[in-house]
Amino acid sequence: MVKPMDIAEILTKDSPGKQFLLLGNEAVARGAIEAGLEFAATYPGTPSSEIGDSLFRVASKYKQPYFQYSTNEKVALEAAGAASIANTRAMAIMKHVGLNVASDAFMTLNYIGVRAGLVIVSADDPGCWSSQNEQDNRFYAMLGDTTMLEPADPQEAKDMTVAAFDLSEKLEQPVLLRITTRLSHTRAGVNLGSIRPPRGEANFEREPLRFVTVPAVARRRHPILVEKVRQAREIAEQSSWNKIIGEGSIGIITSGVSYNYVREALDFLGIKAAILKLGMTYPLPKQKIQEFISSKEKVVVVEELKPYLEDQTRAFAQEKGIIIPILGKAQGFFSEIGEYTPRRVIEGLGKALDIDIPDSFAEIDEKYSNMSVEIPSRPPILCAGCPHRATFYELAIATGRKAIYPTDIGCYTLAIQPPIELADLLLCMGSSIGTACGLTAVLDKPVVGTIGDSTFFHAGFAGLVNAVYNQHPVKIIVVDNMSTAMTGHQPHPGTGLTGMGETSTPIKIEDVARGIGVPFVEVIDPLQVKESIRILRKAMKFDGPAVVVSRSICALLEIGQKRRAGEKIIPFEVDTDICQGCEVCTDKLSCPAATWDGEHAGIDPVLCVGCGVCAQVCPYKAIKRRETK
Amino acid sequence: MKEYNLLFTGVGGTGVVTAARIVATAAIAEGLNVRVGEIHGMSQRLGAVTSTVRIGDSVHGSIIPPGKADLILTVELIEALRCADRMNTDGTFIVGMLHMAPTAVLLDRATYPSDEEVLNELKKYASVVTVDAVRLARDAGSVMSVNIVLVGSAFGLGKIPLKEKAIISALKEVLRPRYHEVNIKAFELGMKAVAGT
Numbered sequence: 001m002v003k004p005m006d007i008a009e010i011l012t013k014d015s016p017g018k019q020f021l022l023l024g025n026e027a028v029a030r031g032a033i034e035a036g037l038e039f040a041a042t043y044p045g046t047p048s049s050e051i052g053d054s055l056f057r058v059a060s061k062y063k064q065p066y067f068q069y070s071t072n073e074k075v076a077l078e079a080a081g082a083a084s085i086a087n088t089r090a091m092a093i094m095k096h097v098g099l100n101v102a103s104d105a106f107m108t109l110n111y112i113g114v115r116a117g118l119v120i121v122s123a124d125d126p127g128c129w130s131s132q133n134e135q136d137n138r139f140y141a142m143l144g145d146t147t148m149l150e151p152a153d154p155q156e157a158k159d160m161t162v163a164a165f166d167l168s169e170k171l172e173q174p175v176l177l178r179i180t181t182r183l184s185h186t187r188a189g190v191n192l193g194s195i196r197p198p199r200g201e202a203n204f205e206r207e208p209l210r211f212v213t214v215p216a217v218a219r220r221r222h223p224i225l226v227e228k229v230r231q232a233r234e235i236a237e238q239s240s241w242n243k244i245i246g247e248g249s250i251g252i253i254t255s256g257v258s259y260n261y262v263r264e265a266l267d268f269l270g271i272k273a274a275i276l277k278l279g280m281t282y283p284l285p286k287q288k289i290q291e292f293i294s295s296k297e298k299v300v301v302v303e304e305l306k307p308y309l310e311d312q313t314r315a316f317a318q319e320k321g322i323i324i325p326i327l328g329k330a331q332g333f334f335s336e337i338g339e340y341t342p343r344r345v346i347e348g349l350g351k352a353l354d355i356d357i358p359d360s361f362a363e364i365d366e367k368y369s370n371m372s373v374e375i376p377s378r379p380p381i382l383c384a385g386c387p388h389r390a391t392f393y394e395l396a397i398a399t400g401r402k403a404i405y406p407t408d409i410g411c412y413t414l415a416i417q418p419p420i421e422l423a424d425l426l427l428c429m430g431s432s433i434g435t436a437c438g439l440t441a442v443l444d445k446p447v448v449g450t451i452g453d454s455t456f457f458h459a460g461f462a463g464l465v466n467a468v469y470n471q472h473p474v475k476i477i478v479v480d481n482m483s484t485a486m487t488g489h490q491p492h493p494g495t496g497l498t499g500m501g502e503t504s505t506p507i508k509i510e511d512v513a514r515g516i517g518v519p520f521v522e523v524i525d526p527l528q529v530k531e532s533i534r535i536l537r538k539a540m541k542f543d544g545p546a547v548v549v550s551r552s553i554c555a556l557l558e559i560g561q562k563r564r565a566g567e568k569i570i571p572f573e574v575d576t577d578i579c580q581g582c583e584v585c586t587d588k589l590s591c592p593a594a595t596w597d598g599e600h601a602g603i604d605p606v607l608c609v610g611c612g613v614c615a616q617v618c619p620y621k622a623i624k625r626r627e628t629k
Numbered sequence: 630m631k632e633y634n635l636l637f638t639g640v641g642g643t644g645v646v647t648a649a650r651i652v653a654t655a656a657i658a659e660g661l662n663v664r665v666g667e668i669h670g671m672s673q674r675l676g677a678v679t680s681t682v683r684i685g686d687s688v689h690g691s692i693i694p695p696g697k698a699d700l701i702l703t704v705e706l707i708e709a710l711r712c713a714d715r716m717n718t719d720g721t722f723i724v725g726m727l728h729m730a731p732t733a734v735l736l737d738r739a740t741y742p743s744d745e746e747v748l749n750e751l752k753k754y755a756s757v758v759t760v761d762a763v764r765l766a767r768d769a770g771s772v773m774s775v776n777i778v779l780v781g782s783a784f785g786l787g788k789i790p791l792k793e794k795a796i797i798s799a800l801k802e803v804l805r806p807r808y809h810e811v812n813i814k815a816f817e818l819g820m821k822a823v824a825g826t
Contacts, residue, residue, distance in 0.1 A: 021650070021657050023667070046670030130670030153664075153689070186691040187650065187665035189657050260690030267687055268694075342694040364695045367753065368714040373746045375711050376739035378731040380641065380676030414674065419736055486670065586735050592675055596735055606772055 008057040014195045022190040024183040025050035027154040028121060031161025032091050033058070035117065036196040037065045039083040041076035041499075043458060044069065044487040045095030046130035047184035048123035052093050052499075053488055060501025065198075068499035069490050072429070072458040073098035077105045077120065081174070084118035085211065086204045089165060096124040096137045097428060101459070103140070109174055110144050111221040112211050113228070116199050117165035118174040120146075125181045126304045127339030130486075132409065132428060134338070136305035141176050141282035145225050147232045148176040148282035149241065152259045154188040160241065160279060162193065167235065173228050178281070180304065182257045182339065233283040241279025242288055248272040250353060251296035253289070253309055255281050258302045261345035268346050269355055273300075284312055290320045300352045301328035304340045327352040381417050384593040385559075385609030387552035388412045388479050390526040392420045393589050393617065395448065395477065398536035403446035403475070404439055408432035408460070410452035411486045411554075412479045419590050422450070430459025436474040437467050446540060448475045454484035454492040456509055467545045468517050475539050476547045478509050479526075481554040489557055513547040520546035527552050529616040555609050570626055571608035572615055576600040578622035585614045585623065630661060632685035633790055635783075636698045636715055637776065638708040640729055641668070641678045647803065648702075648776035649680035654799035655791045656684050666691030677711055684790070700788045702779040704762050705729050706747050713754045720755040723783050724748075725762030725775055758786065758823060765818040771808075774815035781819020786826070 010020050011030045022030065028051050032040065042052035052069065059067035070076035073094040080092035094102060099122045106120070122140065125131040141148035149164050151157040157179060164175040209217055236242060246266075250273040254262050259277050266273055276292045278284065293299045293313065301310035310328040317326060328334050333352040335344075343361060350357040382389045392415050407413050407423040408431060416423040425435050432449035439447045451460045456478050467474045484490040491497035496506040513521045520542040524532040532550070539546040562569055571593075574585075579600040586594045586601050591614055593607035603614070603623070615623040635652060639645045646667050656663040666681035681693050695714050703709040704725035716722070726744065733739035751757045760782045766774040777800070783789050784796060800816065801809055 019657065021654050021663070021665070050669070129668070182666070182691065185667045185669050187653060187667065188663060257690060261692075263689045264687070264694070341692050342690060346694070360696050364714050371710070371713075371750055373710060373742045373750050374740070375707050376731045376733050376741060378640065378675075378677040378708075378711075380674040381732055383642070383674060411674065418732065418738070486674075488669070590732055590735055592732070594735060595730065 006057065007054050008061040011054055011058050012062060012195070013192065016192055016194040019189045019191050021187050022154050022158070023050055023185065023187050024154045024157045024179065025185070026054050027158035027190050028161050028177065028179065029054035029058070030190070030192065031158040032119065032165070033065070034158070034193045034195050035162045035165035036089050036198050037091055038088045038198045039066045039080060039090040040093065041068045041070045041079045042093035043071070043073045043076055043098055044484050044490040045098050046487055047125055047181040048093050048095045048098070048121060049487040049490070050184070051121060053490065056490070056499055056501070059499060063500065066500070069492060071493060073102040074105055077102040077109070080118060081105060081109045081114065084114040084116045086202045087116045087199060088202045089116045089199055091119045091121065093121040094123070095131065096122055096135055097131060097133065099137055099140055101429065106140065107144050108213055110146050110225055111213055111218055113172045114168060114174055115172065117168035119161065119164045119168060119177055120174055121177045121179065123179050123181070123184050127181065129181050132426065134305060136308060137178055138281060138308045139306065141178070145229045146174060146176045146282065147171060147280070148178055149279060150178050150256045150281045151183060151279065152256055152277070153183065154186060154190050156279065157183060158190050159193070163241065171228050171232055176282070180257055229283050233286065236280045236283055236285040237288050239280045239285070242285050243277055244292065245275045245277055246272060247274045249297040250274070251276060251292055251299040252302060253278065253292070253299060253313055254302040255279065255309060256304065258304055258340055258345065261340055261342045262302050264342045265346040265349050268342070269349060269357070271353070271355060278309065281309070284309070286316050289313055289316050290322065293317055293324060293326070294320070294322045296324060298325040298327060300333070300349060301326065302334065302345055302348065306336055379417060380414060381592060382411060382414050383555050384591050384607040385555035385611040386411070387481055387526045387550070387555065388415070389420070389589065389591060390529065390611070390613045391477065391479050391532070391550040392422050393613070394526060394529060394532045394536055395422060396420070398533050399446065399448060399540055403448045404443070406432040406435040406439065406447065406449045408449070408451040408455050410455050412450055412452055415450065419587060429455055430463055433460050433463030433467060433474065433476055436476065437463065437470065437472040440472045440474050446475065448477060450477045450479055453478060453480040453482065453494050453509060457493050457507070461512065464513065464518065464547070465516050472545060473543065474545050476545070478547060478549045480509060480549050480551040482551065483554045483557055485554045485556070489554065510547070510549050518547045519544050523549045523551055525552055526550045527611055527613055529613060555611065559609050568628070570610050570628055571605040572603050572610060572612060572623050573605070573626050574601045574603055575622045575624060578620050580620050580622070582619060584619060585617055589614055589617050630685050630790070632687050633683070634693045634698045635682040635789070636693055636701045636712055637680040638701060638703045638712045639678060639776070640705050640708065641674055641676045643704060644773055644776045645678055645680045648780055649682050651777070651796065651799045651803050652682045652780060652789065652791070654802055655795035656682070658795045658799060659791060662686055662688060664688050664691040677708055679712060700783055702776065702783060704775045704779065706744065707742065709751055710747055713751060716754040718755060721786065721788050722751050722755060722757045723779050723786070723788070724751070724757060724759050725779055726759055727763050727775070758782065758826065760819065760822050762819070765822060766815050769815035769818050770811035774812050777812045777815040778819035781816035782823045784816070785820035785823045
């Protein structure tokens with residue numbers, strides 16, 4: 001029998017030349033292991049999560065490399081940075097907005113540099129698939145004078161990760177590996193390379209005049225950093241990651257996944273062009289770009305989000321007095337909004353180069369928009385049996401929907417969807433509490449912030465201290481489903497599991513709240529509807545900051561655990577003789593397992609996880625657990 | 630090999646990603662260039678999702694352009710329609726007849742169209758084969774295998790340019806041993822369901 005290979009086995013197999021179907025993120029993890037990774041830290045965030053998750057599997061199974069889910073990205077980068085200064089190959093992994101959190105460490109780590117290789121992975125999210133913005137983190141490389149590599153496919157993701165470690169060790173500087181959602185979540189065949197041994201003993205050599213950035217040191221380190229950028233640019237000029245593919249009088253400059261669409265678009269349009277594919281995108285190979293564009297009649301720059309390559313290319317051209325059309329976003333041929341697709345690149349190139357695009361797209365659009373059927377939209381929603389749904393149902397009753405509801409980053413942000421609609425304000429991780437402070441300070445209205453367990457540890461704590469000390473009467477509901485659920489159920493400091501797959505003492509959120517002096521702290525089980533409403537009402541009446549921890553395990557985790565234990569999941573059902581068709585279960589609770597036949601409610605036995613909240617919500621007691629034979 | 634594009638569409642959490650991975654693993658085993666596109670994160674929470682499998686030397690990215698899908702497999706009826714703009718006129722829809730009403734329908738803010746309406750609309754794009762995927766998956770031993778039933782039907786109709794042996798061994802490579810039997814059976818029942826059509 002063929003035995004399925006788990007990802008930990010694939011990622012640690014020393015069999016160069018062998019090919020496996022790997023996700024872009026898995027390829028990054030493999031690259032790090034090939035490069036001799038010894039230490040990795042992350043805070044999970046889509047689209048970066050599977051890099052950490054893969055290393056979690058490896059570390060849990062083989063006890064090396066060291067891996068941790070840090071409390072947040074800043075801590076992860078500080079930890080990884082210090083590890084590399086202590087002669088340990090390290091990686092810090094985060095999503096694009098995670099680098100905002102880590103940016104304080106990021107901006108100064110470049111000044112002091114590193115000893116063993118340090119790779120910082122930023123997974124950007126053009127199109128906001130799972131994010132609150134689509135910021136272009138290539139500008140962080142420029143802002144921080146940090147060497148940056150940008151792969152286009154899983155094979156490159158693996159190979160460039162190895163190269164990033166080499167570059168980091170050569171320059172003694174951190175290197176940014178910038179990837180995007182479409183690469184992170186593309187699978188392709190990846191040829192493995194050999195695995196290098198770890199670097200050896202960790203040791204911390206004191207060098208305070210380098211590593212302690214008091215102003216006098218920082219001033220001395222800045223010119224060193226500028227010199228490193230010059231050296232890195234020389235490397236970029238020679239780097240095989242910056243290569244020309246094809247030939248012709250038309251030049252195209254591109255990087256990352258856009259390169260794939262350029263290749264497909266040229267095939268589609270049936271034109272020839274020389275592509276300068278940039279893999280090392282900070283610092284850019286200035287001379288190489290100048291030489292490339294000076295031999296072309298015109299140049300088109302194709303890149304997602306901001307005109308990062310485009311503006312620099314234009315500046316390089318100006319510097320050399322090269323006068324050719326450089327076409328891209330400046331003329332409106334391409335947009336800086338959203339994720340690119342083959343179609344968008346075909347259309348952009350068509351416009352920029354004045355080539356007729358076959359009219360098939362227009363026909364398809366016409367047909368699609370004139371469809372005789374209206375397709376109901378299907379946005380993501382809270383799962384069947386999700387304890388968050390119960391908490392929000394109870395919160396709506398306890399507050400009469402009369403409060404302001406700042407929300408936070410996690411599954412519970414889906415409270416924006418009908419019929420819950422208890423989400424009023426969201427900026428970033430932890431913002432529910434900070435914004436609640438501001439709102440209560442200026443408004444005479446109840447303010448109820450909702451924040452998840454992992455998010456609370458990540459960035460909620462400081463906000464809560466602020467609320468207590470400045471006496472803001474915020475009501476904070478910590479929806480604690482005992483997991484970092486949205487990103488794939490990673491452990492956090494409240495779970496009792498570490499990134500090494502070992503146990504640790506869980507930190508209880510109610511203890512933290514009490515410890516910093518929150519005067520009202522209660523824990524509820526949201527699956528107990530009446531009692532939860534009672535406590536939430538009490539919290540609302542309390543004069544001062546209040547924290548209610550609403551704790552119940554994520555429904556997906558619970559079914560998984562039950563299935564593995566061979567336990568049966570017994571769904572609920574509606575007794576249609578008793579059901580009066582009041583639609584409370586379908587319209588107020590709206591669990592995805594609920595159905596409606598026009599007269600009576602029903603429950604989909606496949607989706608129902610048996611949480612029993614609908615049975616408590618039904619005013620006629622028409623919902624019961626199924627009889628088991 | 631000429632470019633081949635397969636699109637799985639459905640509802641997050643119903644096994645769309647796994648099915649795509651199985652087909653791609655088989656393609657890799659046959660030495661083909663392949664790209665798989667997946668959706669992770671927020672959309673997985675019962676939202677509309679797609680997974681793509683693209684095979685061929687000219688394939689670089691994982692996104693299927695409009696009008697280029699050779700095969701669209703969907704368990705949930707209306708999700709086929711949502712992706713119809715991707716369909717090639719020579720292509721095929723293989724549709725399981727599961728209806729999962731989105732919340733908007735439950736709240737009377739939208740209507741779930743009738744089977745006839747949806748199928749007629751799909752036929753404007755390409756040929757349509759319907760399969761009772763949920764029943765067949767249940768017969769095989771688990772509703773979770775619905776997408777594998779569709780892969781079986783597609784293979785049975787000659788719409789997946791790979792060898793049966795490669796698909797079966799890919800299935801064993803991707804899934805845990807205790808799910809092998811059920812899914813192989815699901816594949817076979819899917820194949821049988823379209824035999825002679």
